[in-house]
Amino acid sequence: MRKDDAKRAEKLLREFKGDSYAFGENALKEIGRFADRIGKNVAIVSGRTGRKSGIVDFVTEALSERGFTVLGVLDGARPNTPKEDVYRLAYQILKLGCDGVIAVGGGSCIDAAKAALVLSSYGGVIDDYFGTGRVTEKSGGEQIPLIAIQTASSSAAHLTKYSNVTDVMTNQKKLIVDESIIPRAAVFQYDVTKTSPPNLTKDGALDGIAHCWEVWMGSTGKPYYEKVSEVAYTGIRLIVEALPRAVERPDDMEARYALGLGTDMGGYAIMLGGTNGGHLGSFSLVDILTHGRACAILNPYYTVLFSSAIQDQLRRVAPIYVEAGFMPPEKAETSGRPLAEAVAQAMIEFSRSIEFPTTLKEAGATEEHIKKMVEAAKDPQLKMKLQNMPIPMDAEKGDVDRLMKPTLEAAYTGDLSLIPET
Numbered sequence: 001m002r003k004d005d006a007k008r009a010e011k012l013l014r015e016f017k018g019d020s021y022a023f024g025e026n027a028l029k030e031i032g033r034f035a036d037r038i039g040k041n042v043a044i045v046s047g048r049t050g051r052k053s054g055i056v057d058f059v060t061e062a063l064s065e066r067g068f069t070v071l072g073v074l075d076g077a078r079p080n081t082p083k084e085d086v087y088r089l090a091y092q093i094l095k096l097g098c099d100g101v102i103a104v105g106g107g108s109c110i111d112a113a114k115a116a117l118v119l120s121s122y123g124g125v126i127d128d129y130f131g132t133g134r135v136t137e138k139s140g141g142e143q144i145p146l147i148a149i150q151t152a153s154s155s156a157a158h159l160t161k162y163s164n165v166t167d168v169m170t171n172q173k174k175l176i177v178d179e180s181i182i183p184r185a186a187v188f189q190y191d192v193t194k195t196s197p198p199n200l201t202k203d204g205a206l207d208g209i210a211h212c213w214e215v216w217m218g219s220t221g222k223p224y225y226e227k228v229s230e231v232a233y234t235g236i237r238l239i240v241e242a243l244p245r246a247v248e249r250p251d252d253m254e255a256r257y258a259l260g261l262g263t264d265m266g267g268y269a270i271m272l273g274g275t276n277g278g279h280l281g282s283f284s285l286v287d288i289l290t291h292g293r294a295c296a297i298l299n300p301y302y303t304v305l306f307s308s309a310i311q312d313q314l315r316r317v318a319p320i321y322v323e324a325g326f327m328p329p330e331k332a333e334t335s336g337r338p339l340a341e342a343v344a345q346a347m348i349e350f351s352r353s354i355e356f357p358t359t360l361k362e363a364g365a366t367e368e369h370i371k372k373m374v375e376a377a378k379d380p381q382l383k384m385k386l387q388n389m390p391i392p393m394d395a396e397k398g399d400v401d402r403l404m405k406p407t408l409e410a411a412y413t414g415d416l417s418l419i420p421e422t
Contacts, residue, residue, distance in 0.1 A: 002241075009234050009261040016268045017159065020185045023264065024257065027189040028055065031102075031149070032062050034185035038145040039099025041069050045089060045113045047076040047105025049151040053192055055104050059149065071096045076109030080166040080173060080286050086126055089116035100145030103183075106204075107155030107164070107291075110148045114163040114181040117144040126165055131381045135178035143184050150188040152196060153259040154204025154292065156211065156267025158186040166286055172372075173283035173291075174381060190260030194251050199290075201250070202354050205243045205259055207292035210299055211266030212236050213317070214275040217303070217310045218388045228272050229316065235265025237320050240350065247354055274388035277302035281408065283382070284373040288364045296351050297363060300344035301411040304419045305403065307340030309390035314339045321346035326353070341416055359414040370408045377404055391422050 013023060022030035035042075042063065050056045051073075060070050074092050077085035089112055093101065103113035118129055122138040129135055135144075148158035157163075163176040193201070216232035219225045242258035249255070282294035289297070307314070318332040318339065326349040331342035348358045357363040360370070376382060378395040386393040386400070393399035403420055410418035 005234060005238055006258065006261060008230075009238060009265055012231055012234065012268060013261070013264055016271070017186070021159070022187045023260065024190055027187050028058060028149070031059055031147070031187055032066050034147050034187070035063055035066060035068055037184040038101070038147055040067065041071055041097070041099045043071055043093055043096050043098040043101050044073045045076050045101055045103045045105070045109060045116075046073055047109035047151065049106070049192070049195070050076075050104030050109075050149070053151070053195070055149065055151065055192065059102060059104065071098050076103070076105045077112035079108050080291070081108045081111045081115070081164055082166050082168045083126055084168070085112050086115040086119065086165055089113065090119035093117065093120040100147070102147045102149065104149040104151065106150070106152035106200075107157040110150070110157035110183075111155075111163040111165065113146055113148070114144065114157075115165050115176060117146055118176065118181065129176045129178070130165075130174045132177040132384060135176065135180040139180045141180060143179075144181055146181075146183045148183040148186045150186065151192050152200060152204050153190070153193050153256070153263040154200075154207050156208070156263055156270070158183060158188060159264065159267035160271055162270065164291075171284070171287040172376060173286050177384070188260060188264070190257045191253055193256050193260065194253070196250070198247055198250070201246055201259070202243065202356065203290040203292035204263060205239050205246075205292070206296035206351070206356070208259075208263030208266035209236055209239050210278050210292065210295035211263075211275060212269050213299060213303075214278055214295075214388075215269040215273040216313050217306055217390045218276050219273045220309050220313070220390050222273065224272050228269060229313070231265050231268045231272065233316055233320075235262045235269065236317060238262030238265070240320055240324050244353060274384060276385050276388040276390075277305070277404070277407070280377055280382060280385035281373045284376045285365065285369060288369070293356060293363070296347075296356055297358060297360060298408075298411050300347040300358075301407050301416070301419060303344045303347065304337065304340045304410075304416055305407045305422060306390040307337045308422050311335065311339070314343050318343055318346075321350065324350070326350045337421070344416065360408070360412040361414075365412065367412070370405070370412060373408055374400055374405050
């Protein structure tokens with residue numbers, strides 16, 4: 001990890017979260033100073049890592065020393081945050097009568113805690129809150145009483161306004177997007193990820209790249225373009241360099257620190273702008289692929305589709321892949337669609353290097369999945385993903401069938417020539 005990259009990321013994180021975020025070495029020791037933000041009687045919602053690593057015990061003891069009461073430790077959520085787990089947690093939180101919640105886990109655990117607190121605080125059913133700003137309509141802008149302790153370098157759920165929830169009957173994921181569900185404080189001690197299984201490390205890192213790259217692609221012409229460029233470039237550079245090392249040597253603390261910083265940059269990115277094609281498609285692939293893996297497959301193909309609108313991003317990101325050995329230097333000197341195809345191929349080679357599938361067919365998808373992704377893209381609740389695209393799509397005007405469908409067919413076969421010119 002280059003020291004200048006780490007220092008830049010640390011500076012950006014402090015700019016982003018101020019004194020509401022403790023990260024890096026010994027960050028867990030800071031939990032005590034955040035506790036007053038959610039009240040004296042709390043519940044802990046924990047994933048498996050939080051229990052096995054001793055973090056739950058550490059937090060319980062730290063709170064007890066400050067006069068707080070832990071009313072109960074509740075199981076978190078299964079992968080992809082099924083609706084059923086959200087309803088269970090909402091009921092348990094209501095039954096305990098706690099003032100607030102400390103979530104200890106990865107993205108699914110933290111997302112479930114967010115959604116469960118929304119339900120326990122404001123009632124209704126979870127579908128009432130899918131979309132943008134629906135929680136604020138009930139809360140008036142007050143943040144839910146949540147502190148998030150992250151245990152995985154991945155979604156950056158501890159930093160953001162997003163909660164992903166899955167309907168397991170239809171295998172479709174939907175989003176709550178609202179400033180009111182941003183945790184009041186967050187903690188991420190990066191070295192707790194050293195025991196993460198290799199696949200979790202890979203999936204999380206590629207999710208971080210997807211956050212950075214999708215937001216960066218979609219920020220063309222926006223007033224925050226240069227800030228997104230700085231954040232996304234820093235995140236992608238950290239992750240591309242560190243991930244192969246972390247996979248080969250799980251206890252490489254420098255690589256783990258870099259992945260933590262890099263995926264946190266992804267969290268900063270999605271608070272500056274929105275994700276688009278890769279994330280939208282991943283919501284319909286939960287039955288066969290983890291989120292990070294689905295985004296990693298789809299994004300090279302969307303990179304080619306959006307080539308005419310992202311030339312500056314392509315010129316800036318190409319040297320990262322050249323330096324890492326995934327792209328011939330002469331390819332970085334091209335422009336237009338050839339440059340997009342070169343970057344896309346470099347992304348594919350990076351995925352191959354960590355033994356990720358690079359096409360939907362290779363990952364076990366069927367043509368029915370393509371149909372499902374196309375139909376899901378037309379759902380009004382997911383309209384924001386279409387609008388966030390570098391080349392915005394309007395489902396009512398047929399853009400999804402004209403542009404997205406052939407791009408997904410390219411992702412299924414691996415044939416970049418199927419992607420339309422735009």
